[in-house]
Amino acid sequence: MSASPIAARSFRSPRPAFTLIELLVVIAIIAVLIALLLPAVQAAREAARRAQCTNNMKQLSLAALNYESTHQTVATGGFTRSGSLPGSKWNFSPFVHMLPFYEQQNVYNMVNFSPGVFTAENVTLAGTSISALQCPSDATVYDLTPVVATQYASLPSGTWMQAKTSYGGVVGCWSLMLHIDNPTFAARKANMNGVIYAHSATRLSEITDGTSNTMLFAEHNHGAFDSAGQAQYHGWNSGFWTDTMIGGYYPINGTLKVLRLSDSAARDYIAFNIGSRHPGGANVGLADGSVRFLKDSTDCWPIDPTTKTAVGVSFNADGQGIQTIAPGTKIGILQALCTRNFGEVISADSY
Known part of the structure; x- marks a missing residue:
């Protein structure tokens, strides 16, 4: 005589299932793995x-050397014209002059060199975005x-845009906002x-500190x-100094430690100095065509915390x-790398 179906079912094991505690443990393990x-x-x-x-900087450094080979000078940071003349007082960045070389x-072919950079004739150029000039970080x-x-004397009707760059030509230890009317x-x-x-x-022969110890380009933040x-x-x-010019006055990524964005007078210097979105330093292109990553700790001349100026520099x-x-003023490794003719001897393992 066979057992009843009801009795048979009563002897079966219950369906296995996770308990709430087991689920929480599994979720916690997954969360830890994701966090790691x-x-x-x-x-x-x-x-x-x-x-x-780094590849972008390499392209720019090699383009600068090819430009120098063709024109016998490295591309200029931009010429200025007298304020009494028509057109823009400020002129084009080195990146505009170097365009065919990268x-x-x-x-x-879009550039109208005659009237200057901030003119209606060149406003379309302003909005042309070039990936080789932009750091993906x-x-x-x-x-x-x-x-x-x-900045423009007049603009045609419409919406006009400005493209940006992560890089600039290295002017040296400081910038004087040089203008022909000075x-x-x-x-x-x-x-x-x-x-x-x-x-x-500048000709390569004028870089007496050595092309492997002299910057051409750097990043700004x-x-x-x-x-x-x-x-x-x-x-x-x-070619305005807070657009595509960079100096080595303050430590790398150090302007935000010395200066404040809330200070309107300090913002130009934050825009002008070396910095990046890379953790721990910034890329620089040297005059021999190589690229180096300079750490935030790269030796710099001391900055007076009160005046925000370099000690011994007036x-x-x-x-x-x-x-x-x-x-007797201390010249840091950073300042030595920014300058073409200070006569310092720098070893490759010092930066």
Whole structure:
């Protein structure tokens, strides 16, 4: 006689299932694994972005050398014209002059060199975005912002945009915002000690500190700014000093430690100095065509915390509007790398 179906079912084991505690443990383990994995993924992504930035800098450095081979000088940081003349007082960035040398001949054909950079004839050029001039670690540099209309004498109707760059030509230890209308223009120009600056015409033979120890280009930290600053600074086509010029006055990524974004007088210097969105340093392109990653800890001359100026360096001490270095002043490794003719001896393992 067979057992009843009801009795048979009563002897079966219950269906196995996870308890609430087991589920919570599994979820916790998954969360821990994700937490461990995310930094590794982010680090890998940043490594790829930094490699692309290095490649961009390499292209620019080689383009500068090819430009020098063709024109017998490294591309200028931009010429200026007298304020009494029509057109823009400020002129084009070195990146505009170098366009054919980093495979941008079509963009170069758009340029109208006669009237200057901030003119209606060249406003379309301003909005042309070039990936070779943008570091992928700084997402903000890809954003087009409205042109600063006050820089232009007149603009045709319509919406005009400005593209940005992550890079700039290295003017040396300081910038004097050189302009042809300066009363002491000749003395101020002679006071510049980098390779690329306003009215520069530097030959490789003039880089007496050695091409492997002298910067041509560096990064600036566009993403450090609020939306107003991102609209104001780092236009790729402009030779103005806060757009495509960079100096080594403050430590790498150090301006935000010394200066404040809330200080309107300090913002220009934050825009002008070396910095990046890479953790721990910034890429620089040297005059031998190589690229180095300079750490934030790279030796720099001391900065007075009260005056925010370099110790032993004075501005306009003789009334000529130049910078003067007192005898015995410490010159940091960073300043040595920024200058073309200071005569320092730098070993490769010092930076």
